Amino acid sequence: MDAQLKRGLFEAAVLRTLKKGDSYGYLIIKDLPPELDATESTLYPILKRLESSGCVRVYSVEHNSRLRRYYSITNIGEAKIKKFLEDFALVMKVYNYIDAEEEQ
Amino acid sequence: MTKKEFLCELESKLIKIGKSTESKKTIEYFDEVISDMIESGMTENDAVEKLGNIDSIIDSIRDELTTDPIPVEKKKGEYVTDVVAGSVENLIYDDKNNSVIIESSPDDEFHITTHETEQKGYNISQSGNDIKIIAFEKEGFKKIRSIFGFTSVNEKTYPVIIKIPRTFSGNIDSKTTNGSAQIKGVSANNITLKTRNGSVRIESIATKYIDADTTNGSITVNSVASDHTELHTTNGSITLNSIASPTINASTSNGTVHLSSIAGSSLNVSTSNGTVDFRSISVSGTVIFHSSNGKIVGTLAGKMSDYAITSNTSNAKNNLPNGTSGGIKLDVSTSNGRIDVHFSEE
Numbered sequence: 039m040d041a042q043l044k045r046g047l048f049e050a051a052v053l054r055t056l057k058k059g060d061s062y063g064y065l066i067i068k069d070l071p072p073e074l075d076a077t078e079s080t081l082y083p084i085l086k087r088l089e090s091s092g093c094v095r096v097y098s099v100e101h102n103s104r105l106r107r108y109y110s111i112t113n114i115g116e117a118k119i120k121k122f123l124e125d126f127a128l129v130m131k132v133y134n135y136i137d138a139e140e141e142q
Numbered sequence: 143m144t145k146k147e148f149l150c151e152l153e154s155k156l157i158k159i160g161k162s163t164e165s166k167k168t169i170e171y172f173d174e175v176i177s178d179m180i181e182s183g184m185t186e187n188d189a190v191e192k193l194g195n196i197d198s199i200i201d202s203i204r205d206e207l208t209t210d211p212i213p214v215e216k217k218k219g220e221y222v223t224d225v226v227a228g229s230v231e232n233l234i235y236d237d238k239n240n241s242v243i244i245e246s247s248p249d250d251e252f253h254i255t256t257h258e259t260e261q262k263g264y265n266i267s268q269s270g271n272d273i274k275i276i277a278f279e280k281e282g283f284k285k286i287r288s289i290f291g292f293t294s295v296n297e298k299t300y301p302v303i304i305k306i307p308r309t310f311s312g313n314i315d316s317k318t319t320n321g322s323a324q325i326k327g328v329s330a331n332n333i334t335l336k337t338r339n340g341s342v343r344i345e346s347i348a349t350k351y352i353d354a355d356t357t358n359g360s361i362t363v364n365s366v367a368s369d370h371t372e373l374h375t376t377n378g379s380i381t382l383n384s385i386a387s388p389t390i391n392a393s394t395s396n397g398t399v400h401l402s403s404i405a406g407s408s409l410n411v412s413t414s415n416g417t418v419d420f421r422s423i424s425v426s427g428t429v430i431f432h433s434s435n436g437k438i439v440g441t442l443a444g445k446m447s448d449y450a451i452t453s454n455t456s457n458a459k460n461n462l463p464n465g466t467s468g469g470i471k472l473d474v475s476t477s478n479g480r481i482d483v484h485f486s487e488e
Contacts, residue, residue: 063171064178078175079193082168083202090268092226092251102181106174 048074048084050122053093056111057119063107085109093118145176148190155200168203211268219259220300223266225252231271231312233304238277240299241321241340244314246328247305257300264302271312275302306330322359341378360397379416399433401440417479422486428471437479442472445487455481 055061055069063078063085070076088094093115098105149169156165172193179189193199213221227250235242247253254275256264261283265276279287299321306314306328313332316323322340325333329348334355341359344352344366353372354361360378363371363385371387373380379397382390386405393412401411401420409425411418412432420440423429429449431438437458442449446463449472453462458480462472474481 062178063175064182077192077194078172078179079199080202082171082199085171086203090226090228092228102177104174104177105170106178107171 044074045084046122048076048080049088049093050119052081052084052088053111053115053119053122056094056109056115060108060110062109066109088115091118143187143190145173145180145186145190148176148193148196149173152196152199155196156203211266211273213256213264213266216255219257221256221258221264223252223254223256225254225266225268225273227251227307227309229271230268230273230310233273233275233306233310233312233314235275235302235304235314235316235318236277237275237302237318237321239320240277240318241301242304242316242318242323243301244304244306244316244323244325244328246326247307250307250309252307252310253303253305255303257302259297259299261297275304323354323356342373342375361392361394380411380413398436418476426470428473430471430473431475432473433476433479435478436476437482438474438476439480439482441484441486443486444470446485448485453481453483455479 051070051074052066055066061069063081067076067078067081085094089096091114093112094109095112097108097110099108149172152172153165153169156168176189179192180186211223211225213223216222230252233252252273254266256266256275258264261280263278263280265278267274301321308329311329311331314328314330315334317336319338320340321337322342323335323337324343325335325347326345331350333347333349333352335342335344335353336355337359338356339358340356342354342356342361344354344363347366347368350369352366352368352370356375356378358377359375360380361373361375362381363373363383365384366387368387369389371385371390373392375397376395377397378394379399380392380394381400382392382402382404384403388407390404390406390408391410392399394416395414396416397413398416399411399413399418401423403422405424407425407427409423409428410430412430413436414433415435416433417436418431418433418438422443423440424443429442447466448468449466449470450468451462451464451466451472453460453464453474455475456477458478460481462474462481462483474483
């Protein structure tokens with residue numbers, strides 16, 4: 039998959055996961071669709087990016103006498119999901135056009 | 143590879159690429175996910191193996207950390223760049239031939255307004271904990287300039303406006319020339335304002351350290367709380383009002399100095415060819431007023447006997463005695479100007 043496209047999908051999918059409730063690295067991976075091939079390593083830069091663009095907030099919670107960082111979606115993050123869906127509605131229209139051409 | 147080995151190697155590689163400020167967060171993240179994998183039943187080795195190659199982790203982080211904020215064109219040539227405060231610790235502004243206004247942001251983001259002209263543009267970048275606003279001369283113009291051998295061309299300038307979130311507690315480092323520097327309603331750890339051929343105005347600031355430096359321009363400071371205050375100019379006046387600062391060093395030449403409502407423990411003021419006047423000065427340690435060819439007049443808090451006075455002038459009257467033995471050191475000297483210092487409780 040194209041890297042740019044994949045990153046956009048990855049970010050939106052992480053935000054969607056967090057919309058269900060605050061979560062932490064390992065659990066986010068478990069919730070993501072398998073098609074994204076997400077690993078703990080590929081998730082990290084995505085979380086960093088979402089944090090620095092203000093889409094998520096981070097806080098720590100103690101778990102088994104260590105700290106777990108929880109990620110929580112912000113208003114900016116919610117707006118980003120909405121924007122993603124609007125953009126993809128257009129992409130789907132073009133997809134349908136391309137797909138129809140293939141069938142001819 | 144064990145978790146410890148993995149984290150050590152990751153850290154040393156992050157430091158090598160200059161991302162040491164990011165390394166702590168990164169290490170904490172990977173420490174946490176490895177622990178979570180082990181907790182869910184994986185062996186330590188399998189967990190580390192699942193994370194893959196350290197070099198490709200580094201590559202992906204490096205890419206993410208260089209994403210710069212995107213300027214948005216609001217009017218023709220006028221750009222506003224918004225940056226989430228997040229982990230920003232240092233704001234660095236570097237310009238020439240322009241004025242800068244630093245003020246408080248209405249929300250928790252930085253808003254930076256810059257203008258692009260035919261000759262000049264701005265690079266605004268964010269990496270690690272730094273935001274940098276750096277002016278650059280456009281290549282085409284630089285070429286023309288070098289062919290014809292002139293140094294600069296007058297074009298209309300627009301001050302850069304930097305709005306700082308109230309939550310910010312880091313450092314501001316602002317440098318320009320041939321323009322004024324203004325900062326108002328901001329709190330920060332360290333503030334450095336440098337310009338040449340321009341005035342400096344500082345108002346409603348809370349900081350640990352403030353350093354303002356110009357030439358051929360005045361310095362005006364109003365309502366400032368700072369642990370340490372350094373103000374230096376030449377050929378310009380210095381005006382200070384409502385300052386609470388343990389240490390204040392202010393110097394100019396060919397300029398007057400006006401001081402009112404100052405509280406601190408050390409106040410050191412010097413000028414040449416200018417008057418020093420003051421009122422409501424309450425200093426607990428050392429007061430120094432130096433001038434030449436200028437009078438030194440005003441009122442200090444307390445009684446004369448609170449001060450250990452050294453004073454001298456030439457060709458003019460001096461109302462201060464020498465050799466009193468109070469706890470506050472007072473050193474007043476000038477030439478060709480009178481010394482007329484009074485005390486609020488006498």
